[in-house]
Amino acid sequence: MGDGTVSLPQLLDWLSRFSALVTENRTYLTELDSAIGDADHGVNMVRGMTAVMEKVGAAPPEAVDALFKMVGMTMVSTVGGASGPLYGTFFLRFGTTAGAVTELDGATLAAALRAGFEGVIARGKAELNDKTMVDAMSPAVDALDAAVAGGASVSDAAAAAFSAAEAGREATIPLVARKGRASYLGERSAGHLDPGATSTAMLFESLAGALAG
Amino acid sequence: MKKLINDPSNVLAESLVGVAAAHPELTVDHFNRIIYRGEKTRAGKVGLISGGGSGHEPLHGGFVGLGMLDAACAGEVFTSPTPDQMQEATKVVDSGAGVLHIVKNYTGDVMNFEMAAELAEAESGIKVESVVTNDDVAVEDSTWTAGRRGVGVTVLLEKIVGAAAEEGRDLTSVADLARRVNAAGRSMGMALTSCTVPSAGKPTFDLPDDMMEMGVGIHGEPGRHRVPLAGAAEIARQLVEPILADLDFTGGPNIVMLNGMGGSPLIELYLMYGEVKKLLDAAGVEVARNLVGNYITSLDMAGCSVTLLKADDEILTLWDAPVNTAGLRWGV
Numbered sequence: 361m362g363d364g365t366v367s368l369p370q371l372l373d374w375l376s377r378f379s380a381l382v383t384e385n386r387t388y389l390t391e392l393d394s395a396i397g398d399a400d401h402g403v404n405m406v407r408g409m410t411a412v413m414e415k416v417g418a419a420p421p422e423a424v425d426a427l428f429k430m431v432g433m434t435m436v437s438t439v440g441g442a443s444g445p446l447y448g449t450f451f452l453r454f455g456t457t458a459g460a461v462t463e464l465d466g467a468t469l470a471a472a473l474r475a476g477f478e479g480v481i482a483r484g485k486a487e488l489n490d491k492t493m494v495d496a497m498s499p500a501v502d503a504l505d506a507a508v509a510g511g512a513s514v515s516d517a518a519a520a521a522f523s524a525a526e527a528g529r530e531a532t533i534p535l536v537a538r539k540g541r542a543s544y545l546g547e548r549s550a551g552h553l554d555p556g557a558t559s560t561a562m563l564f565e566s567l568a569g570a571l572a573g
Numbered sequence: 574m575k576k577l578i579n580d581p582s583n584v585l586a587e588s589l590v591g592v593a594a595a596h597p598e599l600t601v602d603h604f605n606r607i608i609y610r611g612e613k614t615r616a617g618k619v620g621l622i623s624g625g626g627s628g629h630e631p632l633h634g635g636f637v638g639l640g641m642l643d644a645a646c647a648g649e650v651f652t653s654p655t656p657d658q659m660q661e662a663t664k665v666v667d668s669g670a671g672v673l674h675i676v677k678n679y680t681g682d683v684m685n686f687e688m689a690a691e692l693a694e695a696e697s698g699i700k701v702e703s704v705v706t707n708d709d710v711a712v713e714d715s716t717w718t719a720g721r722r723g724v725g726v727t728v729l730l731e732k733i734v735g736a737a738a739e740e741g742r743d744l745t746s747v748a749d750l751a752r753r754v755n756a757a758g759r760s761m762g763m764a765l766t767s768c769t770v771p772s773a774g775k776p777t778f779d780l781p782d783d784m785m786e787m788g789v790g791i792h793g794e795p796g797r798h799r800v801p802l803a804g805a806a807e808i809a810r811q812l813v814e815p816i817l818a819d820l821d822f823t824g825g826p827n828i829v830m831l832n833g834m835g836g837s838p839l840i841e842l843y844l845m846y847g848e849v850k851k852l853l854d855a856a857g858v859e860v861a862r863n864l865v866g867n868y869i870t871s872l873d874m875a876g877c878s879v880t881l882l883k884a885d886d887e888i889l890t891l892w893d894a895p896v897n898t899a900g901l902r903w904g905v
Contacts, residue, residue, distance in 0.1 A: 390772075390773055394773065394777050394778065395778075396794075397794065398651045398652075398770075398777070398792040398793060398794055399651070399770045399773045399777045399793065400649070400650070400651055400652050400770065400772070400773075403649075403772045403773075404649070404652055407649075436655060436656060436657075436688065437655045437656070437657045438655065439652075439655070440626075440648045440649055440652040440653045440654060440655050440681065440685065441626075441648075441652040441653050441681035441685075442653070442679075442680040442681035442684055443681075444653075444655055444681070444685065445656070445681070445684040445685055445688055446684070483684060484680070484684070538719075539680065539719055540680045540719055541679065541680065541719070541790075541792065541794055543712075543719045544711075544712050544719070544722065544790060544794060544797075545794070545795060545797070546713070546797060548795065548797075
């Protein structure tokens with residue numbers, strides 16, 4: 361098992377970093393979505409994460425499961441589109457699996473991320489290489505699992521997950537979309553970065569940042 | 574961007590204020606962004622709810638009223654509404670006879686309505702049935718796509734199924750009729766220009782003056798093919814041919830809709846309808862009823878779509894039944 365644990369303040373920092381990253385990249389995400397979707401991914405993610413930070417800031421839950429239930433429900437009820445149910449389900453499952461604790465060890469973090477990922481698959485029914493957020497999330501979760509199993513610290517494991525998410529994000533460029541609005545473009549969706557995979561890479565960038573050092 | 578708006582992030586909220594001001598016969602829940610009929614659902618009548626991203630007006634809010642919907646949930650522009658909106662609307666319109674959700678086939682819409690139906694059934698025990706419209710022949714229907722988009726047939730379905738619900742039919746038969754109507758309809762759309770999402774501030778895609786997009790949906794997404802701009806007769810041919818190739822519309826009456834995307838004037842829509850009618854006549858397709866105008870739009874996009882629906886005596890009777898909504902009104 362890996363060294364170190366993840367504290368509640370670090371998980372809050374993860375959310376806060378993710379909120380800041382999508383806000384910083386609002387225009388970029390929307391531009392990616394304009395090319396192959398409907399030009400709203402940046403705006404929607406910012407609306408959702410802003411609402412999350414307001415809720416969490418007003419009454420910070422004292423256990424991991426309560427925190428992520430609040431995050432998940434807020435995403436579901438403020439984002440809309442496909443991203444709302446997908447990110448919402450991710451956070452809800454993450455919290456349920458983590459449980460009523462205030463600290464996660466590496467194995468529990470890995471299990472919670474895996475459960476979140478499986479929730480995304482169950483809700484969206486996408487597979488690897490469909491040119492969706494799954495293409496960044498699947499390798500990230502695998503990398504974190506492998507790192508934790510290999511005895512890495514949680515910060516090294518999160519860094520490995522971020523690298524894998526970035527690689528997965530870049531790998532969406534040549535793909536032809538098979539799920540989501542981009543799939544309507546057929547072959548014309550190839551040659552573009554997937555906006556969902558891009559925001560998911562930001563989710564793991566934020567996690568790596570919050571757990572670093 | 575030149576639009577009749579104030580702050581781009583308040584477009585939906587402020588538009589709903591206008592809807593409420595213009596239509597005192599409707600009830601607008603500004604917090605949940607739901608448009609209801611002014612009176613409660615009659616006991617025994619199945620409730621009909623639809624919803625989706627905004628920017629397609631009059632769909633769906635303009636179709637709330639006698640003979641059509643009981644409630645419409647408005648999402649942000651081109652973004653599905655959220656499950657809590659549909660859950661709330663489901664609770665409000667249920668008279669005990671259950672509720673039908675009319676959902677256009679888009680990944681987000683389907684997921685949010687699914688979550689809403691699960692929540693409504695789990696928390697309130699309300700019977701919910703769903704119909705997902707998917708009539709767009711521009712999208713290959715295969716395991717390799719999210720499936721065909723729900724477009725024009727949604728308008729015709731809301732009218733026909735709304736009349737059936739008004740007759741007091743039960744939830745199962747209303748849902749079965751909805752699925753039958755969806756299966757009998759096909760659509761194809763095209764764009765002369767892109768559209769501008771207020772929060773994005775610029776056109777979703779660039780389209781040179783001498784080109785057009787064939788096979789567009791209703792969200793300003795680029796179409797299936799970019800082809801050289803042509804005259805109306807040729808555009809009509811490119812819209813009608815794939816529809817007729819997909820389903821046999823001969824041998825019975827049909828309902829035809831020539832729908833504007835929001836930025837094309839009625840004079841052009843009627844001209845296009847004339848071209849479409851010629852092609853249908855030549856192909857032996859009988860047009861029993863028609864609808865020409867802006868019914869399911871894509872903000873300020875210039876362009877149009879054609880929808881054909883195979884009808885029968887029952888469907889035509891339901892089509893002719895009284896309807897009294899902001900977007901469609903006859904027989905009252």
